[in-house]
Amino acid sequence: xxxxxxxxxxxxxxxxxxxxxxxxxxxxxxxxxxxxxxxxxxxxxxxxxxxxxxxxxxxxxxxxxxxxxxxxxxxxxxxxxxxxxxxxxxxxxxxxxxxxxxxxxxxxxxxxxxxxxxxxxxxxxxxxxxxxxxxxxxxxxxxxxxxxxxxxxxxxxxxxxxxxxxxxxxxxxxxxxxxxxxxxxxxxxxxxxxxxxxxxxxxxxxxxxxxxxxxxxxxxxxxxxxxxxxxxxxxxxxxxxxxxxxxxxxxxxxxxxxxxxxxxxxxxxxxxxxxxxxxxxxxxxxxxxxxxxxxxxxxxxxxxxxxxxxxxxxxxxxxxxxxxxxxxxxxxxxxxxxxxxxxxxxxxxxxxxxxxxxxxxxxxxxxxxxxxxxxxxxxxxxxxxxxxx
Numbered sequence: 001x002x003x004x005x006x007x008x009x010x011x012x013x014x015x016x017x018x019x020x021x022x023x024x025x026x027x028x029x030x031x032x033x034x035x036x037x038x039x040x041x042x043x044x045x046x047x048x049x050x051x052x053x054x055x056x057x058x059x060x061x062x063x064x065x066x067x068x069x070x071x072x073x074x075x076x077x078x079x080x081x082x083x084x085x086x087x088x089x090x091x092x093x094x095x096x097x098x099x100x101x102x103x104x105x106x107x108x109x110x111x112x113x114x115x116x117x118x119x120x121x122x123x124x125x126x127x128x129x130x131x132x133x134x135x136x137x138x139x140x141x142x143x144x145x146x147x148x149x150x151x152x153x154x155x156x157x158x159x160x161x162x163x164x165x166x167x168x169x170x171x172x173x174x175x176x177x178x179x180x181x182x183x184x185x186x187x188x189x190x191x192x193x194x195x196x197x198x199x200x201x202x203x204x205x206x207x208x209x210x211x212x213x214x215x216x217x218x219x220x221x222x223x224x225x226x227x228x229x230x231x232x233x234x235x236x237x238x239x240x241x242x243x244x245x246x247x248x249x250x251x252x253x254x255x256x257x258x259x260x261x262x263x264x265x266x267x268x269x270x271x272x273x274x275x276x277x278x279x280x281x282x283x284x285x286x287x288x289x290x291x292x293x294x295x296x297x298x299x300x301x302x303x304x305x306x307x308x309x310x311x312x313x314x315x316x317x318x319x320x321x322x323x324x325x326x327x328x329x330x331x332x333x334x335x336x337x338x339x340x341x342x343x344x345x346x347x348x349x350x351x352x353x354x355x356x357x358x359x360x361x362x363x364x365x366x367x368x369x370x371x372x373x374x375x376x377x378x379x380x381x382x383x384x385x386x387x388x389x
Contacts, residue, residue, distance in 0.1 A: 257298030316380025
């Protein structure tokens with residue numbers, strides 16, 4: 001089915017307004033923009049980008065469903081990992097990057113309250129005014145007695161002490177796309193004609209070309225002719241900013257991706273770029289602009305290297321399944337053993353989605369860093385895969 005035919009008149013008008021902004025940027029740049037610029041505008045253009053506008057993005061009726069919407073067990077496990085860190089700090093706080101619908105913040109705080117480990121503050125860095133309003137309404141209803149200690153931020157705090165949590169944030173960072181043509185690296189960017197936006201190649205800038213050659217050197221494989229993929233050239237600067245913000249504590253990232261050797265394997269010669277529109281996944285970011293999510297899987301080797309270069313200590317790397325078990329999933333399930341049959345069946349279905357290899361259990365990974373903080377994190381005690389990086 002043609003996904004563009006499902007748009008309402010209002011949605012079409014919204015997309016056209018964003019397309020006008022993108023076309024103006026293409027003209028200003030001489031007829032072509034790299035994919036990083038396009039993805040940045042499509043997702044984050046003020047008032048028009050997918051994450052900046054007021055569309056229903058998450059959960060039932062939205063474009064995609066994240067682990068916190070699947071089950072509160074996910075957030076409760078993350079809460080237990082946060083609690084281990086908070087209990088070793090004086091006046092430690094939690095900073096959630098991109099809190100989405102607010103469901104994870106709610107369930108995480110409820111679990112921390114239940115185990116008497118509430119943070120000094122719960123900070124949320126959220127770029128979407130619409131999502132921020134939804135988060136505020138949800139947390140006001142769920143934890144009215146704590147809401148004054150929840151802070152919404154416009155920028156990273158200075159001298160932060162505590163835990164920084166980012167669930168499905170890295171995949172939404174804008175990336176560059178490239179394709180190998182002959183033996184040269186070509187940048188795959190965006191232009192337009194009378195039919196609309198189109199793909200167009202240009203000789204890759206030095207930074208992109210060097211990054212692709214560094215990947216080949218690291219993996220020991222020369223990428224073949226026609227190979228297309230993505231690379232995040234802004235990752236190091238982004239992690240450095242987080243490292244500068246964190247004075248002491250831990251960072252936890254959970255997202256879908258692979259170590260570098262798997263990421264750039266021959267079987268993924270078309271890359272990892274994915275779009276989500278009304279619970280459907282497809283691979284065309286040039287349609288439904290401003291109305292669909294655009295993501296790229298995470299190169300966890302690059303993430304680890306960026307963290308180490310920023311002065312962080314890599315504390316653990318695991319599949320989501322292993323992380324959840326290490327962080328206490330089995331104990332939480334044991335506590336619910338006296339629930340009725342219908343509830344136990346529902347919990348079983350949720351756990352399968354979170355942990356089975358064919359669901360989210362292996363494709364999603366968890367990675368943690370620490371700074372000025374010496375502790376072995378429970379979430380990586382079940383199994384640590386740092387040697388795979």
